[in-house]
Amino acid sequence: MTMAQKGTVYLVGAGPGDPELLTLRALRLLETADVIFHDDLVPDEVLALAHRHALVTSVGKRCGRPRITQQGIHALLIDSAQEGQSVVRLKSGDPLVFGRAGEEIAALRAAGIPFEVVPGVTAALAAGASLGLPLTDRKSASKLIFCTGHHAMSKDATPIWSGPLPEDATLVVYMPGRDLSRIACELAAAGVAKDMPCCAVSRAATSRQSIAASRLDGFGKLECGPAPVLLLVGRAMGPLLTGEAAPQEVRELVAEAATELGA
């Protein structure tokens, strides 16, 4: 397995949080890169896997208040690569799903910097796994839709979905914000049935994961736990409401795994 190459930028998915859900390729690059620029959501247990001489820098933007601009991130990536460093740009989940990787890729292309994208386990898949529920199902969910509630926090108030939502879909909302009642209204307006099973997964795939579930008509009143939160909506979530499925115990292996891997 090749190590991180000098002068190259690797856009790497860190997965949902649990270090065991890193890919082998991501681990190898983390262990060998000179410089690592990471988002806020990447946990310390993952960052601890970096080489001890690596420069590890957060370029996260918390709660919409940028500490560093997107253009600033581009400049850091390009400058570091042009100085001959091997650079990992570490994003939680998968870099191509709601990670603004497109803008970084365009900047790297324009600057002629070699780059590679390393996919990761996106949070929705980890949330489904820890619920022990499928995201697609031959009978009830032939489509899987990822969208973002990020708009809901901006001024333009674009709903998360316009027009009718297919009945046979599982909808996953990334970054839903705190206002579940607003999202519940938007889903009702998109024709989602009152009895549609909905759940909110807080801190998916970590030892502190928590889950709240209800029908759509009770969803606005749920407490959804600390960020990051994912919402999952669809018939495939039904077993959460009937008690048929209890979420699996989340393995409390995050610290243990980090210790072993870092050894």
Next chain:
Amino acid sequence: MTMAQKGTVYLVGAGPGDPELLTLRALRLLETADVIFHDDLVPDEVLALAHRHALVTSVGKRCGRPRITQQGIHALLIDSAQEGQSVVRLKSGDPLVFGRAGEEIAALRAAGIPFEVVPGVTAALAAGASLGLPLTDRKSASKLIFCTGHHAMSKDATPIWSGPLPEDATLVVYMPGRDLSRIACELAAAGVAKDMPCCAVSRAATSRQSIAASRLDGFGKLECGPAPVLLLVGRAMGPLLTGEAAPQEVRELVAEAATELGA
């Protein structure tokens, strides 16, 4: 990192094919399970990572002609666990995305067998990574939709999407079948613009990956390469048509990685 436990079934995502895109958890379970039941699409390079004393069995169903029924798979999983074996059910990509995991989970629950789902990198994310193109984009793709063309091969001829498809979505079609002209017609009927960028990725994330791209109005005539094929449709694929983005060279590391990991 804990090894596979006796009497437990692990539904494990093998990722898109490249062994480097296995998660650390998947590798650990493969290395320690007594019994492995896998789909046809899991490549030999991944299966080679199993313990040399493990019983490795294909339960794949090729081209709709079942060699083993879904109920037969359930019986194998349950019997092996009840005999006290540690069991890995290995599925390509992520087990919860178009993998019939829901039926296997329900059978395991009904039989009282402990199980764990280990998420994996689903093929769409690996295809996007090897294209060097984002699947979501703040300007052009605020939604990501996975659907399946599997219906297109059955008698009922359900279209892959009913009603208008959002303009700002990236649509990924898993298992599209060979008839791209039919899918192109269905997309046009769903209101997709004639000039919408479309691409077909054959054998994503392997050393034999190939890509064909065109506007929707030329898509029906494209040769899409051998299965497994994924279709990606949306403005985010635009750089493939302008020549702005050439697909990254696919790393020819599959065999090399397998050798190293197996050593």
